[in-house]
Amino acid sequence: MAIDDPMKNIKKRQAAYRSVFTGAESDKVLLDLARFCRAVETSFDDNPYRMAFQEGRREVFLRIMTYIDYDLRDVSKLINKEQGELYDD
Numbered sequence: 001m002a003i004d005d006p007m008k009n010i011k012k013r014q015a016a017y018r019s020v021f022t023g024a025e026s027d028k029v030l031l032d033l034a035r036f037c038r039a040v041e042t043s044f045d046d047n048p049y050r051m052a053f054q055e056g057r058r059e060v061f062l063r064i065m066t067y068i069d070y071d072l073r074d075v076s077k078l079i080n081k082e083q084g085e086l087y088d089d
Helices: 006-021 026-036 048-067 072-087
Strands: none
Touching: 006 026, 006 048, 026 048, 026 072, 048 072
């Protein structure tokens, strides 16, 4: 039985994430996920269960960002761009 090359599997996974999270509508989807997952906010809450839940959301978003080579500065730019468009009217 052959052992799979871990780097090969990561590259395949990264290609799959990029095919889903890049393209014409990707910024809209990433912006929605950033808000929903509180990507640029603290997940702190006095209720430890709520905080753990919120941190779980954020962890999923950060995983997506890692695989598509975004960082939180890129997400902040998306949010600021959209806010600017809202106020340009």
